[in-house]
Amino acid sequence: MRAIGKRLKRMKGIVGIALVAVLSGGWAHAAPPPQRETPYWASLSASQARMRTGPGRNYPVNWFYQRQNLPVQVLEVYPGWRKIRDPDGAEGWMIGNLVSDQRTGMIKGGTVDLLDAPHDGAKLLWRAEAGVIGTLSRCADGWCRFDVKGRGGFVEEAKLWGVDPGETVK
Template sequence: MAAIGFALLLIAGSLSLSGCKAHADAEQSYDTPSGLPVPRWAALRAKEVNARNGPSTDNAVLWTYKQPGLPVQIISETRDWRLICDPSGGVAWVSRTLLTNRKQVLTPAGQKVQIRADPNETSVVKAVVQPRALVGLDKCDKAWCRVSIDGVTGWLPQARLWGAQDGQVCQRPDLLTGLGPPPAS
């Protein structure tokens, strides 16, 4: 009889947990030093961010970023360092203190994009944005993202924005090839 009561308790517990899936997802912890998922998006916080070949200030500086707000994808982490990939495909370690979770995206290089009033191609154009512009990201829904720049809020196609992808866009480098900028084409 006790076994039946315990089984019913387990079933009731699983039913109550399944009804709270959205709440459970919001509180999900990942097996990473930060407890956050990897990969994930971040942005550079400072005017100068040193990109290093390892997770320590003892490691060599590969280059220095000079564009605060630049979106990057975190592809690995230690307690104090994040392995990031940038829009050019460069991969390096940066201090976690130099990153923010503020949502920024980058418009495509070589072409202007039109911010639309509504999430469709026939909607009124509210503004035209220069190539490689940093744009604030509010949310993405059904292949369109709500963005803002210079006081203008509207919609851009998600596929045209670097930093708005849902999944992994950067690969963790092979240990034998090392870190650094993408190979010249």
């Protein structure tokens, strides 16, 4: 009985300290993240992620992804959930922390050239097959810097999924 009494006394002390901290403003309340205008581009942050038919764990899973950094388009934002579209056009809901703001792109179509400068006729550095995923940066004037594990170059934006036509990405 004494052990239970000591635990209760200790818990009362902890609860009291927490209550004082909250009432005095000692603990900052986390402000909700600013709402981004949809649609916007993002990527999968986890190596495994489930897409659901609705914004909740009680909805059935309609896709299971095993490709970290896959570019996705966020269509809607719901507290803790994001409605996304994948490169194949499938749409569904995913837990928000599985979606990253990291900009990635995916080569679409056939094999593409990665060039040393953003214009036709530039020196060929690498080639990438359809489906290859890389990090996007410096998109402007119809070209994007595309980096795959340290090997990068410029690709025409029309050959990428993960960037809007004419979009500027820093």
